Amino acid sequence: MNINFSKWTGLGNDFVLLEPGQKVEYGAGFEKLVVKLCDRRFGIGADGVVIVTPVDNSGVDFEMRIFNADGSEAAMCGNATRCVAKFIRSRGLAKSPETTSFNLHTKSGIVKPKLLDDGRVCVDMGKPRNFLGTIKLTADCYDFTAETVSMGNPHAVIFVDDVEKIQLENWGRILECDKQFPDRCNIEFAQLVAPAHIRMRVWERGCGVTMACGTGSCATLVAAQRAGHVGAEADIILDGGVLHVKHEEDGPVLMTGPAEEVFRGEIGL
Numbered sequence: 001m002n003i004n005f006s007k008w009t010g011l012g013n014d015f016v017l018l019e020p021g022q023k024v025e026y027g028a029g030f031e032k033l034v035v036k037l038c039d040r041r042f043g044i045g046a047d048g049v050v051i052v053t054p055v056d057n058s059g060v061d062f063e064m065r066i067f068n069a070d071g072s073e074a075a076m077c078g079n080a081t082r083c084v085a086k087f088i089r090s091r092g093l094a095k096s097p098e099t100t101s102f103n104l105h106t107k108s109g110i111v112k113p114k115l116l117d118d119g120r121v122c123v124d125m126g127k128p129r130n131f132l133g134t135i136k137l138t139a140d141c142y143d144f145t146a147e148t149v150s151m152g153n154p155h156a157v158i159f160v161d162d163v164e165k166i167q168l169e170n171w172g173r174i175l176e177c178d179k180q181f182p183d184r185c186n187i188e189f190a191q192l193v194a195p196a197h198i199r200m201r202v203w204e205r206g207c208g209v210t211m212a213c214g215t216g217s218c219a220t221l222v223a224a225q226r227a228g229h230v231g232a233e234a235d236i237i238l239d240g241g242v243l244h245v246k247h248e249e250d251g252p253v254l255m256t257g258p259a260e261e262v263f264r265g266e267i268g269l
Contacts, residue, residue, distance in 0.1 A: 001268070001269045002266050002267065002268050002269070003018065003022060003037075003266065003267050003269065004018070004019040004021075004022060004264075004265075004266050005017065005018055005019060005022075005037075005044065005264070005265060005266070005267065006019060006087070006261055006262075006263070006264040006265075007044060007045075007046065007261070007262040007263050007264075007265070008083035008086075008087065008259060008260065008261050008262060009083070009240075009259070009260055009262055010078075010079030010080070010082050010083050010212060010214065010240075010257060010258065010259045010260075011079065011211060011212035011238055011240035011241040011242075011243065011257060011258065012210070012211025012212050012238075012239065012240025012241070013047055013077075013079040013080075013210050013211055013212040013213060013214070013240065014045070014046045014047055014262070015046050015047060015048050015049065015050050015066075015079075015080050015083055016037050016038065016044050016046045016048070016049045016050070017049075017050045017051075017052065017083065017084070017087050018049070018050075018051055018052075019091075019264075020052075020091055020093065024051055030067075031067070031071030031072075032071065033269070034048075034049045034067045034068075034069070034071045035069065035070065035071045036269070037049055037267070038069035043267075044265070044267060046069065047068070047069055047204070047207045047210050048066055048067055048068050048069055048074065048077065048080065048207065049066075049067045050064060050065070050066050050067075050077075050080050050083070050084060051063075051064070051065045051067075052064055052084055052087060052088065052093070053065075054093060055105060059103060059110075060103050060104075060105045060110065061094070061095075061102045061103045061104065062084070062088065062093070062102060062103075062104050062105070063104070063105045063106075064080070064081065064084050064104045064105065064106050064111075065106075065107075066080050066106070068204075068205070068206030068207050069206065069207050069208075070206045070207070072206045073107065074107075074153060074205075074206065075106060075107040075108040075152050075153045076106050076107070076108040076111065076125075076151060076152035076153045076215055077153075077214065077215065078123060078125060078151075078213070078214015078215045078216075078217065078218060078255050079212055079213065079214040079257075079259070080214075081104060081111050081113050081121075081123050081214065082113060082120075082121035082123060082214070082257060082258070082259035083259040084104065084113065085102060085113035085114070085115055085121045085123075085259070086115070086121065086259050086260075086261065087261075088102060089115060090261065100114055100115040101113065101114040101115070106152065107152075108151075108152025108153060109126060109152060110126070111123060111124065111125060111126065111152075112124040116256070119258065120256055120257055120258050120259075121256070121257065121258070121259055122254055122255070122256040123214070123254070123255045123256075124252050124253075124254060125151055125152075125214075125215070125218050125252060125253040125254070125255055126151075126152065126252050126253070127250075127251070127252050127253070128149050128150065128151060128218070128219070128222045128247070128253060129149075129150040129151070129152070130150065131148040131149055131150040131154055131155075132148040132180060133147075133148060134146070134147055134148070135148055135156070135180060137156065137158070137175050137178055137180075139170070139171040139174040139175050140167070140170065140171065140174065142171070144158045144175075145158070145159075146158045147159075147223035147226055147227065148185075149218075149219035149222045149223055150219075151215040151218050151219050151222075151253065152215065153186060153205070153215055154181060154183065154184075154185045154186060154205070155185065155186045155187075155188060155215065155216055155219035155220075155223075156175065156181075156185050156186070156187050156188070157188045157190055157216075157219055157220050157223035157224075158187070158188065158189050158190070159189075159190050159191065159192070159223075159224075159227070159229075160189050160190070160191055161191065162191060163189050163190065163191040163199050163200065163201050166189045166201065168189065168201050168203055168209055169203070169208070169209055171187070171189075171203075172187045172202075172203020172208070172209065173203065173208070175187045175203070176203060176205055184205045184206070185205055186202065186203070186204050186205045186213065186215070186216055186219075187202065187203040188200055188201070188202050188203075188213070188216045188219065188220050188223075189201050189202075190220050190223070190224070192224070192229055192230075193237065195230075196230055196231065196233065196234040196235065197234060197235050197237060198220055198221070198224060198229075198230070198234050198235070198236050198237065199237045200216065200217065200220050200236050200237065200238060201238070201239060202216045202238070204216070210239075211238060211239040211240030212238040212239065212240040212241065212243070213238070214243065214255055214257070217236035217238065217243045217245050217255060218245050218247070218253040218255055220236055220245075221233070221234050221236065221245040221246075221247055221253070222247060222253065225247065232246055232247060232248050233245060233246035233247070241257070241258070242257070243255055243256065243257040244256045244257065
C-alpha cells in the first residue's frame with residue numbers, strides 16, 4: 001500500500017496532508033497509521049495528519065479532519081487551517097480558481113480561512129467559548145494561575161515573568177493531564193514583552209512541545225485581554241515565528257500568518 005502525501009508547515013507546526021484521491025478508513029488501524037506517519041525517525045515526521053474532503057453542502061466547502069501525532073483526533077487546529085487553505089488552492093480543489101476563502105467544517109464547527117495577497121492566510125476562528133474560567137494548577141510543587149479559553153479545543157494560558165526559563169516539557173506533560181481536564185488540555189506559557197507583543201511557548205495536547213500553535217495564540221490573546229494586558233490585537237511571538245491575532249469585543253478571533261508546502265512524496269506501508 002502506497003500513500004501520496006505532502007508535508008506542510010505553519011511556523012514550524014508541521015503536518016502531513018494526504019493528497020486528493022487517497023482512500024481512508026477511520027478507526028484503530030488509521031490511528032496507528034497516523035502515529036507511524038508522524039514518527040520523526042521511522043516515518044515522515046509531523047505534529048499531525050490532516051485529511052481534506054470536498055463537501056457538497058450549502059455553507060460548507062470542505063471537511064477538515066485533524067489527527068495528532070499520538071493518533072487522537074483534534075477538534076481544531078489553526079496552523080493546519082492555514083496550510084489547508086493553501087493546499088486547496090494549489091491542488092485546484094475549489095469550485096473556482098479565483099476563490100480565496102473557504103468554509104471548512106471541523107469537529108468544533110466552521111472555520112473560515114482567507115488567502116491574502118501577501119501570501120499569508122487570515123483565519124476567522126469564530127468566537128472564544130467559555131471553559132473553566134480562572135483556575136489554579138500545580139506541577140512539581142510549583143503553583144500556577146491559568147486563564148482557560150476554548151477555541152473549539154481547550155487551552156490553559158499561564159502568564160510568567162520569563163517564558164524562556166519555564167520547564168515546558170516537564171510542566172506541560174503534567175498540566176495537560178490535570179484532573180480538571182478530563183479530556184486533557186493545551187498548555188500555554190506567555191510573557192508580555194512589549195505593548196501588543198506577547199512571547200508564548202506551548203505544550204500541545206496529543207503532540208507535546210511544538211514550535212507554534214494557532215488556537216493557542218488566539219487563546220493567549222483572549223486571556224491577555226481578560227487580564228487587561230492588551231487591547232484588540234497583538235503579535236504572538238512563538239518558537240517558530242510570529243502570528244498576528246485580533247479580537248474585538250463580541251466578535252470572532254482573527255489569526256493571520258504564513259503556511260508553506262515543504263515537499264511531496266509517496267510512502268509505502
